[in-house]
Amino acid sequence: MISNVILYKQIKSHICDRGRRGEKMLDVQKLKGKIVERGKSIEKVSDEIGIHPSTFYRKLKENSFEIGEADKIVEVLSLSGAEATAIFFSQVVA
DSSP, X not given: XXXXXXXHHHHHHHHHHHHHTTOOOOOHHHHHHHHHHXXXXXHHHHHHHTSOXXXXXXXXXXXXXXXHHHHHHHHHTTOOHHXXXXXXXXXXXX
C-alpha cells in the first residue's frame, strides 16, 4: 500500500511537470500490449475505469490520460510499479 502511494505521488508529480512543458510520456504500444497480455480489451478496460471506449481511444491517441485514470488503469491491469513506470513515464511518443 505504501509503495502504491509513493508511486502515485511520483507519477502525479512527473505528469504535472511534463504536462506543463507540453511533453507526452505514454507508451501506447506497451499499454495496448499489457491489455492484451492480461486477456482484456480496450472496451473492457475503458468500462472498468469508467469511460466510454471512444474516449479511451482518443486519450490513447492524444496521450491525455488524467492521473486518476492512469491510476485506475494500473489497478485494473494489476501492473507492477516497474510496468506502470515503463508505460506512463516513457520517453517514446506514439
